[in-house]
Amino acid sequence: MSVMENAIVRPVTGVAWTSNTSTCPKDFILISITEDGTAANFTRSFAMKAGYYLCYCKDLAGGMVVTDIQIISDKDSIPHGYCFIPEHLEPKATVSKKKRVCVRVAPVGSVDTAVLDIKLTAKSKMMLQHYTYVGDINGYVLWCRKGHFTSPTPQAKPRRVSLDMRTLSLEQPSAPLPLRPSNPPPVPPVPNSRLSNRRCNLHTKDTTDNSIQGITALDGVPFSLHPKYDFQANETAPQLNSQLNNIRIKSLQDIENEYNYTFVVEESAAKRTRPSVSTGGATPAQ
Numbered sequence: 001m002s003v004m005e006n007a008i009v010r011p012v013t014g015v016a017w018t019s020n021t022s023t024c025p026k027d028f029i030l031i032s033i034t035e036d037g038t039a040a041n042f043t044r045s046f047a048m049k050a051g052y053y054l055c056y057c058k059d060l061a062g063g064m065v066v067t068d069i070q071i072i073s074d075k076d077s078i079p080h081g082y083c084f085i086p087e088h089l090e091p092k093a094t095v096s097k098k099k100r101v102c103v104r105v106a107p108v109g110s111v112d113t114a115v116l117d118i119k120l121t122a123k124s125k126m127m128l129q130h131y132t133y134v135g136d137i138n139g140y141v142l143w144c145r146k147g148h149f150t151s152p153t154p155q156a157k158p159r160r161v162s163l164d165m166r167t168l169s170l171e172q173p174s175a176p177l178p179l180r181p182s183n184p185p186p187v188p189p190v191p192n193s194r195l196s197n198r199r200c201n202l203h204t205k206d207t208t209d210n211s212i213q214g215i216t217a218l219d220g221v222p223f224s225l226h227p228k229y230d231f232q233a234n235e236t237a238p239q240l241n242s243q244l245n246n247i248r249i250k251s252l253q254d255i256e257n258e259y260n261y262t263f264v265v266e267e268s269a270a271k272r273t274r275p276s277v278s279t280g281g282a283t284p285a286q
Contacts, residue, residue, distance in 0.1 A: 071135030
């Protein structure tokens with residue numbers, strides 16, 4: 001039991017019908033012989049040229065596991081949450097529908113128990129230890145073993161790392177920061193310049209924190225007006241102010257009076273009557 005407990009137990013992830021090994025899907029195991037040594041070829045009648053086999057899969061790539069297996073007759077309705085197993089057959093080959101195998105599947109992360117193995121026997125009197133009787137179909141008996149399975153260990157996907165990232169190592173200590181005096185000298189004010197509040201905050205923060213996170217390209221750039229628009233430093237400021245003071249702001253009534261147009265010419269032209277032209281000939285004089 002200790003060996004079985006330490007071994008990796010994979011659950012059944014799919015069950016299907018197949019005609020032979022050539023039609024058996026990839027990663028599926030074909031059950032060709034029963035546990036009592038007879039051929040596991042399901043042959044329905046003499047009219048069939050070839051039978052079909054039961055196969056199962058244990059590949060967890062799909063992320064689903066089989067939690068239960070049932071055999072129902074054609075008169076029974078399929079249970080809720082179950083589905084018929086698929087058929088991978090040769091052309092013109094069919095599976096008997098008098099009794100059908102259906103399974104219930106669930107995501108691998110949502111359950112801790114599932115179907116671990118399925119077997120077939122030809123004699124109904126033969127019992128298989130640690131297996132559960134599912135039902136008989138076409139002279140064969142279907143058994144399944146349920147239990148806890150080993151969950152797959154997630155593996156990290158390889159990623160492409162640039163050359164610069166390869167040179168970095170989390171295990172190596174980072175370079176020590178330069179020592180700063182406990183009482184640094186005060187920063188002398190910059191004469192005749194207007195500093196933004198953000199720069200003042202930056203100097204204050206720099207004395208207590210050496211982190212550079214959150215600094216943009218505009219931090220530390222002084223804010224000042226262009227000399228052309230600096231009225232205090234510009235010699236032409238009085239002249240510009242006089243020009244600005246002479247600007248008269250027009251009201252809405254001033255604009256209407258200045259650009260008023262009555263359209264009298266267009267109105268008189270539209271009222272003119274078009275002269276009629278006589279089309280008859282002149283009467284000759286007597």
